[in-house]
Amino acid sequence: MEHIKNPFIYGTRVSGDAFCNREEEVEELLGDIRARQHVILFSQRRFGKTSLVWKVLEEARKEGIIPVHVDLYPISTLGEFIEEYAKAIARTLSTYEKATRLMKGLFSRLYLSKGVDPAGNPQWSVGFDRNREIETFDEAVSSVENYLKRKGKFGVVVFDEFQQITETNGEKIERRLRTAIQTHEHVCYLFVGSKKHMIHDLFSNPNRPFYRIGKIFPLGKIAAADLRGFIEKRFNEAKVDIDVNAIEVIVETTECHPFYTQYLCHVLYDIMESRHIRADDVPKAIVFLLYRESTAYMNTWDLLTNRQRQALVALSETVPGESPFRIEMLRRFNMSQPAVMIRALKSLADKDIVDKEDGRYGIIDLFFKRWIRTFISHSQPF
Ligand SMILES: Nc1ncnc2c1ncn2[C@@H]1O[C@H](COP(=O)(O)OP(=O)(O)OP(=O)(O)O)[C@@H](O)[C@H]1O
Ligand SMILES: [Mg+2]
Numbered sequence: 001m002e003h004i005k006n007p008f009i010y011g012t013r014v015s016g017d018a019f020c021n022r023e024e025e026v027e028e029l030l031g032d033i034r035a036r037q038h039v040i041l042f043s044q045r046r047f048g049k050t051s052l053v054w055k056v057l058e059e060a061r062k063e064g065i066i067p068v069h070v071d072l073y074p075i076s077t078l079g080e081f082i083e084e085y086a087k088a089i090a091r092t093l094s095t096y097e098k099a100t101r102l103m104k105g106l107f108s109r110l111y112l113s114k115g116v117d118p119a120g121n122p123q124w125s126v127g128f129d130r131n132r133e134i135e136t137f138d139e140a141v142s143s144v145e146n147y148l149k150r151k152g153k154f155g156v157v158v159f160d161e162f163q164q165i166t167e168t169n170g171e172k173i174e175r176r177l178r179t180a181i182q183t184h185e186h187v188c189y190l191f192v193g194s195k196k197h198m199i200h201d202l203f204s205n206p207n208r209p210f211y212r213i214g215k216i217f218p219l220g221k222i223a224a225a226d227l228r229g230f231i232e233k234r235f236n237e238a239k240v241d242i243d244v245n246a247i248e249v250i251v252e253t254t255e256c257h258p259f260y261t262q263y264l265c266h267v268l269y270d271i272m273e274s275r276h277i278r279a280d281d282v283p284k285a286i287v288f289l290l291y292r293e294s295t296a297y298m299n300t301w302d303l304l305t306n307r308q309r310q311a312l313v314a315l316s317e318t319v320p321g322e323s324p325f326r327i328e329m330l331r332r333f334n335m336s337q338p339a340v341m342i343r344a345l346k347s348l349a350d351k352d353i354v355d356k357e358d359g360r361y362g363i364i365d366l367f368f369k370r371w372i373r374t375f376i377s378h379s380q381p382f
Helices: 023-034 049-062 078-093 099-106 130-151 162-167 171-183 195-203 224-237 244-254 258-271 281-302 306-316 327-332 338-350 366-377
Strands: 039-043 066-071 111-116 122-127 155-160 187-194 215-218 354-357 360-363
Touching (some): 023 039, 023 187, 023 215, 049 155, 049 187, 066 078, 078 111, 078 122, 099 130, 130 155, 130 171, 155 162, 162 171, 162 187, 187 195, 224 244, 244 258, 258 281, 306 338, 306 354, 306 366, 327 338, 338 354, 360 366
Antiparallel strands (some): 111 122
16 A cells, blocks of 8 residues: 555644644634733643644744743753743744843843754753752743833743642742732733643632632533544545544544544554545454553553442443442442442542543543453453
């Protein structure tokens, strides 16, 4: 078969043709940025937050708004926060300004120098007095506002994986950041992160510094109609025909989850035997995907307690409208009362394995749920 690169991408940020729609979200966020309305954008993992935000930043840049994207994923200390933030600022602002002039005018505590990484890409390194972290933090946080004010421009700062801030110095730093942000008139802030932490730990607790700092924006899945069109187009561009009912089986299986839709289509493309995909081909791809993920799922499973496993089996066998606490489930697992199951579910929620939405518990990773049903629930004695 002619070799064409797999058109489906999963796991990293997607852009260009690999980015499906999200037009309404892009417009809404752009409107917020123009109005300098701070936003808290959150979802379950891998729903497309980072991809969406980059798309929005690209559009904002075209309007003359200066975009800074800070990835806080790797940080676990205040020093690392400062480094990542300073690097992100330098990366962005040096595209508008000669780097040396910029550094002189903006920073007195931070020393930034530009080099190249082993692959030859530009890379910034950051130095500062480690005994003066708090002052350096203040300098980094006010630098964007100062720069924009001087230039008479506006900007947007995205803190991606913002929940990592809780790893730094706890509330002291949160409070300092909030106080600074409140004085900024030229910057709009987007706080992006995972549902559980953003909501429960940072933004909806009146005792926490970030309470009510901005608009709460829960990012949903991609609309089924858009996703169907996207799947068909991507296959067609790679010279593959796909039947309408095959597409239907895909979106039903992935429940329109962006990551899993791309993942399943990627596998489907990898294992296809002809350039025409039919509905029957999808189950094969599902099984293939489950096998590919099974080491990771087994690792997760091995770390759980018996009660947690039982609760997951109960959830995996619970259809909408049913309760996981139904009497036959409790009996099956010798649970004297629902509280036993509830305790297990709560501990699974703490681990980000299950989620409670509209009062109902569910397994977050829908392929993990399928894996449990396929490989555990009917074959494994408890
Ligand atoms: N708009 C989109 N169109 C097509 N695929 C998408 C879209 N958004 C996300 N995806 C799919 O989901 C994957 C994860 O996207 P992304 O990294 O943007 O999500 P995230 O919510 O930031 O994830 P994380 O929780 O890991 O930070 C992508 O690799 C891609 O497969
Ligand atoms: Mg992300």
